[in-house]
Amino acid sequence: MADRHLYPDTPELRARWGAFAWTVENAEKAKVIVARYPEGRQRSAVMPLLDLAQRQVGAETQTQGWLPIPVMEYVAAYLDMPIIRVIEVATFYTMYNLVPVGKFHVQVCGTTPCMLRGSDDLIAACKKRKMPTGGVSEDGLWTFTEVECMGNCASAPMVQINDDNYEDLTAERLDAVLDALARGESPKTGTQEPGRHTVEPAGALSNLTAMVSENHDYRGEW
Amino acid sequence: MPKVKVDGVEIEVPQGATVLQACELAGKEIPRFCYHERLSIAGNCRMCLVEVKPGPPKPQASCALPAAEGQEIRTDSEMVKKAREGVMEFLLINHPLDCPICDQGGECDLQDQSVAYGRGTSRYHEHKRAVTEKYMGPLIKTVMTRCIQCTRCVRFSEEIAGVDEIGALYRGENMQISTYLEKAATHELSANVIDLCPVGALTSRPYAFEARPWELKKTLSIDVSDAVGSNIRVDARGREVLRILPRINDDVNEEWLSDKGRYMVDGLAKRRLDRPFIRLDGKLKAVSWDEALAAVAKIAPGSSVAAVAGDLVDVETMFAAKQLLAGLGSSLLEGRQTGLAYTATNLAAVNFNSTFAGIESADAILIVGSHIRWEAAVLNARLRKAVKRGAKVFAIGPVWDATYPVEFLGEDAAVLNQLPAHVWSALQGATRPALILGGAALAKGALEAALGVSDQLGLVRTLEDGSGWNGFNVLHMAASRMGGLMLGYAQAGGIADLAAAKPKMLLSLGADEVDYTKFADSMIVYVGHHGDKGAHAADVILPASAFTEKAGIYVNTEGRVQFAEKAVFAPGDAREDWAILRALAEVLGVNVGFDSFDELRAALFAQVPAFAQEGLVDYGALPAGVTGSASGQITYPIKDFYLTNPIARSSDTLARCSAELLHGEKLAEAAE
Numbered sequence: 001m002a003d004r005h006l007y008p009d010t011p012e013l014r015a016r017w018g019a020f021a022w023t024v025e026n027a028e029k030a031k032v033i034v035a036r037y038p039e040g041r042q043r044s045a046v047m048p049l050l051d052l053a054q055r056q057v058g059a060e061t062q063t064q065g066w067l068p069i070p071v072m073e074y075v076a077a078y079l080d081m082p083i084i085r086v087i088e089v090a091t092f093y094t095m096y097n098l099v100p101v102g103k104f105h106v107q108v109c110g111t112t113p114c115m116l117r118g119s120d121d122l123i124a125a126c127k128k129r130k131m132p133t134g135g136v137s138e139d140g141l142w143t144f145t146e147v148e149c150m151g152n153c154a155s156a157p158m159v160q161i162n163d164d165n166y167e168d169l170t171a172e173r174l175d176a177v178l179d180a181l182a183r184g185e186s187p188k189t190g191t192q193e194p195g196r197h198t199v200e201p202a203g204a205l206s207n208l209t210a211m212v213s214e215n216h217d218y219r220g221e222w
Numbered sequence: 223m224p225k226v227k228v229d230g231v232e233i234e235v236p237q238g239a240t241v242l243q244a245c246e247l248a249g250k251e252i253p254r255f256c257y258h259e260r261l262s263i264a265g266n267c268r269m270c271l272v273e274v275k276p277g278p279p280k281p282q283a284s285c286a287l288p289a290a291e292g293q294e295i296r297t298d299s300e301m302v303k304k305a306r307e308g309v310m311e312f313l314l315i316n317h318p319l320d321c322p323i324c325d326q327g328g329e330c331d332l333q334d335q336s337v338a339y340g341r342g343t344s345r346y347h348e349h350k351r352a353v354t355e356k357y358m359g360p361l362i363k364t365v366m367t368r369c370i371q372c373t374r375c376v377r378f379s380e381e382i383a384g385v386d387e388i389g390a391l392y393r394g395e396n397m398q399i400s401t402y403l404e405k406a407a408t409h410e411l412s413a414n415v416i417d418l419c420p421v422g423a424l425t426s427r428p429y430a431f432e433a434r435p436w437e438l439k440k441t442l443s444i445d446v447s448d449a450v451g452s453n454i455r456v457d458a459r460g461r462e463v464l465r466i467l468p469r470i471n472d473d474v475n476e477e478w479l480s481d482k483g484r485y486m487v488d489g490l491a492k493r494r495l496d497r498p499f500i501r502l503d504g505k506l507k508a509v510s511w512d513e514a515l516a517a518v519a520k521i522a523p524g525s526s527v528a529a530v531a532g533d534l535v536d537v538e539t540m541f542a543a544k545q546l547l548a549g550l551g552s553s554l555l556e557g558r559q560t561g562l563a564y565t566a567t568n569l570a571a572v573n574f575n576s577t578f579a580g581i582e583s584a585d586a587i588l589i590v591g592s593h594i595r596w597e598a599a600v601l602n603a604r605l606r607k608a609v610k611r612g613a614k615v616f617a618i619g620p621v622w623d624a625t626y627p628v629e630f631l632g633e634d635a636a637v638l639n640q641l642p643a644h645v646w647s648a649l650q651g652a653t654r655p656a657l658i659l660g661g662a663a664l665a666k667g668a669l670e671a672a673l674g675v676s677d678q679l680g681l682v683r684t685l686e687d688g689s690g691w692n693g694f695n696v697l698h699m700a701a702s703r704m705g706g707l708m709l710g711y712a713q714a715g716g717i718a719d720l721a722a723a724k725p726k727m728l729l730s731l732g733a734d735e736v737d738y739t740k741f742a743d744s745m746i747v748y749v750g751h752h753g754d755k756g757a758h759a760a761d762v763i764l765p766a767s768a769f770t771e772k773a774g775i776y777v778n779t780e781g782r783v784q785f786a787e788k789a790v791f792a793p794g795d796a797r798e799d800w801a802i803l804r805a806l807a808e809v810l811g812v813n814v815g816f817d818s819f820d821e822l823r824a825a826l827f828a829q830v831p832a833f834a835q836e837g838l839v840d841y842g843a844l845p846a847g848v849t850g851s852a853s854g855q856i857t858y859p860i861k862d863f864y865l866t867n868p869i870a871r872s873s874d875t876l877a878r879c880s881a882e883l884l885h886g887e888k889l890a891e892a893a894e
Binding site: 082091 | 386387388389390391392393396401402403
């Protein structure tokens with residue numbers, strides 16, 4: 001996060017993105033989003049609109065998408081708000097990419113539960129595949145970021161790739177997922193542990209066993 | 223009115239007060255960085271922690287906590303002491319230890335408060351955060367590594383200045399204060415963030431490495447760059463004025479100052495007239511005072527003499543000139559250099575009657591021919607406050623960016639004669655309607671028309687609570703204007719009357735905006751301080767003092783009499799204006815009735831007693847039954863905010879501001 005920075009405002013960037021405007025579907029979506037907020041509070045729509053803009057950029061560039069300065073200016077003008085307020089929001093939240101990313105933005109959770117469950121191996125696996133941090137790999141497919149907790153601790157370790165989570169990973173399982181993605185397939189999302197559905201206990205129940213068959217009232221036992 | 227106990231002493235505080243304000247009322251000092259009386263509450267520095275019961279068993283930020291009935295507040299407990307030490311230690315973690323090379327040193331909140339409330343030592347051994355330089359324009363020097371992220375500057379530019387251009391980018395430890403794409407801050411009050419910055423992150427660029435605050439002699443003075451009469455402090459070392467800072471006066475400038483008033487300082491030392499000159503064969507030749515005075519004596523104008531006052535002169539200078547002319551038998555006095563000729567027999571009709579503090583409470587405002595942001599930048603912040611409270615603002619004149627919503631009704635002054643129905647009903651329906659008439663409107667004969675409108679709308683009224691309200695306002699642009707009008711510096715036909723009289727001698731008191739080609743037959747004696755337009759046209763130049771170099775009285779556009787003190791001596795052979803005029807009286811053989819500055823003031827107060835009393839002058843009631851019609855395309859007189867007077871035109875800093883901020887020139891960083 002510390003190395004987040006705005007992409008330089010160059011004439012080339014202006015030439016590429018200066019004419020950014022909503023596509024027909026996105027224009028519809030933007031209208032719906034803005035309409036969610038009360039009259040006079042349209043600026044509240046800045047976060048979903050930045051996300052929409054990032055996705056549109058992603059669709060145009062065949063990547064996860066990012067926010068070039070002219071695109072943020074477009075959103076600011078669309079909501080009639082000062083550009084600096086838009087930049088403040090975009091730079092605050094790490095989900096907004098401020099620099100170009102690859103087709104697959106691999107975000108590996110490195111926070112304590114994932115680390116204890118082997119996220120270091122996942123990071124090493126990514127490094128082995130030559131995924132650059134904060135840049136795009138040579139084939140244009142990969143961008144690597146180490147992130148903080150994504151809230152999947154029960155199925156740690158996990159990575160988030162674009163909009164999907166892949167959990168219960170090992171270096172091999174991650175490799176399999178990444179290979180499948182590279183081939184253009186859509187690997188199964190969620191837990192990669194055979195036999196596990198979501199984040200139910202991995203082994204037998206260790207507590208609240210009386211709740212399995214009926215709604216048991218534990219209060220008297222505390 | 224809740225009653226609270228502060229350190230065991232029970233006090234009553236106003237409804238809606240915060241705990242911090244309650245502590246201040248009880249006389250306790252609460253350290254703070256982010257809290258500022260005139261800005262919204264942010265609560266992000268945590269320096270103002272106090273112990274409050276009832277409440278959670280931990281220190282609380284007093285700036286954001288409302289004072290409530292029965293609270294027991296402690297500012298002196300062990301918990302508070304530890305909390306302050308802890309916050310101070312955290313703030314200093316990333317703050318560089320560069321006080322010896324920091325311009326804020328000696329007037330730094332962080333420095334002072336770390337001495338008063340810090341632990342004294344640091345336990346931090348890691349690397350400190352560093353932040354890349356941010357460019358903020360020619361006035362604001364940034365060292366963002368020193369920033370403690372109080373966001374005062376962000377809140378100032380959004381709330382007071384109304385120009386969202388400073389923001390806090392990124393988050394947490396990496397938060398950085400920056401303008402958008404590091405563009406220069408462009409509004410007229412931008413440099414006030416320098417005063418607001420509690421540390422040395424934002425300092426004054428032109429003043430960088432000039433002096434330490436304890437070396438400076440501080441003199442209380444009045445800003446002359448516009449007719450607001452902002453209260454200022456002139457900081458000088460030796461004979462040189464190094465900087466100008468605003469003083470707090472809630473009735474006038476609150477605690478802000480326009481960039482022009484603040485940064486025309488370096489103009490005080492440039493292009494100065496520091497010795498007398500006389501024109502020989504079309505060329506100015508430096509001479510001694512005796513020769514210059516002899517040259518004036520040789521003109522021997524008799525009663526064929528006129529005087530025109532510049533925008534920056536004080537009342538005493540104008541009075542001395544008036545006495546001189548009276549002695550010679552002339553009353554051709556004029557101060558409206560550019561040819562305005564509005565009626566000035568009733569001064570209430572050319573005064574800002576609502577007062578600056580009062581205009582904040584107006585609920586419908588019609589601006590006629592005034593680019594307020596440039597003509598009185600500090601007043602524009604007040605109008606912004608009025609709009610925030612719900613006032614509607616309409617304007618007649620070319621469109622300008624007001625920083626608040628304004629409905630522009632047209633560029634022709636004639637709109638005033640027949641106001642659109644919705645504007646009329648808005649003004650009629652308002653409790654405190656106000657009208658602001660600018661110089662551009664006065665030039666189109668709008669004064670009578672506006673007085674007519676004022677009559678019909680009843681801008682002067684008694685409010686329900688019994689207090690009076692006068693919504694008729696004229697906004698002048700010259701610091702000398704109201705004082706001049708009070709002394710009779712107004713001819714019925716304006717300066718054209720002076721030209722028509724073809725005086726043998728024209729006494730120019732620092733008048734640099736006059737079209738001197740109209741006075742081709744007159745000998746022009748210029749008493750002023752800068753080699754500007756007036757000096758170029760002059761036949762005799764008598765070097766005088768700038769506003770920092772003489773004591774003087776100024777009357778602002780509200781009719782507020784204010785006294786300025788002398789900060790430094792004039793350079794070279796320049797003398798104080800009154801003394802020059804006294805010497806002229808001597809060589810012209812006239813008795814002006816004073817031999818010293820004190821005698822001059824005594825004579826002045828005897829003639830116009832209103833000058834003796836600081837504060838608002840009572841000009842009586844508005845003239846009744848006046849009607850007239852205005853017509854003509856309105857054009858604002860100020861073409862360049864930064865270069866409106868001879869001092870500003872001599873300033874390198876303001877020249878750079880004008881080039882970079884108004885004309886968009888890309889200037890390379892000056893070689894320093």
